[in-house]
Amino acid sequence: MTDNLHELLEGDEPVALRRIEKALHSADVENETVETVVSALIWRRCTAGPNGVLGAVLNYECAARLDVLPEHLDNIGASDAAQAVRDLRADIPLEDEQIRHGLIDWVDTNPEIAKHAKVLDDEFDDVAKKVWSFMQESQQELPDAKIPDKQTGLFLRLLGR
Numbered sequence: 699m700t701d702n703l704h705e706l707l708e709g710d711e712p713v714a715l716r717r718i719e720k721a722l723h724s725a726d727v728e729n730e731t732v733e734t735v736v737s738a739l740i741w742r743r744c745t746a747g748p749n750g751v752l753g754a755v756l757n758y759e760c761a762a763r764l765d766v767l768p769e770h771l772d773n774i775g776a777s778d779a780a781q782a783v784r785d786l787r788a789d790i791p792l793e794d795e796q797i798r799h800g801l802i803d804w805v806d807t808n809p810e811i812a813k814h815a816k817v818l819d820d821e822f823d824d825v826a827k828k829v830w831s832f833m834q835e836s837q838q839e840l841p842d843a844k845i846p847d848k849q850t851g852l853f854l855r856l857l858g859r
Contacts, residue, residue, distance in 0.1 A: 703722075703833075704840075715742065733770070738825055742826060752816075761801065764783070768781075
């Protein structure tokens with residue numbers, strides 16, 4: 699079963715955010731709204747794990763967007779998350795280009811950044827509801843991308859499931 703983004707956005711609760719991220723990321727439509735949503739969804743995925751806000755600089759997808767993340771998070775109404783990005787970025791004395799591919803080795807040699815990131819984790823909420831509301835309000839600017847069922851991966855297709 700495949701849903702379209704606009705059909706999903708008729709609901710009140712955020713669903714299929716990872717699949718929406720993938721669909722929008724691979725869509726042929728490029729505009730500021732799509733980029734904002736994709737950035738927010740990448741932020742959510744990268745910071746939802748055990749690394750919390752530190753995931754923003756450990757994961758290359760998020761780190762590559764570090765220069766636009768605060769603006770994109772502010773645009774969806776997640777100003778607390780945007781401020782956490784700014785605070786984390788202020789503690790890293792490197793150029794954006796040096797951060798762009800992730801900082802796993804640098805974080806290992808600078809443990810204070812991990813401690814500060816842990817403090818920042820408590821200062822922002824999950825952005826799921828905010829990005830969902832933003833997508834609902836901006837539906838006309840988003841492509842009605844097909845959101846494939848989560849069981850349509852190559853491995854499952856090969857197994858015939």
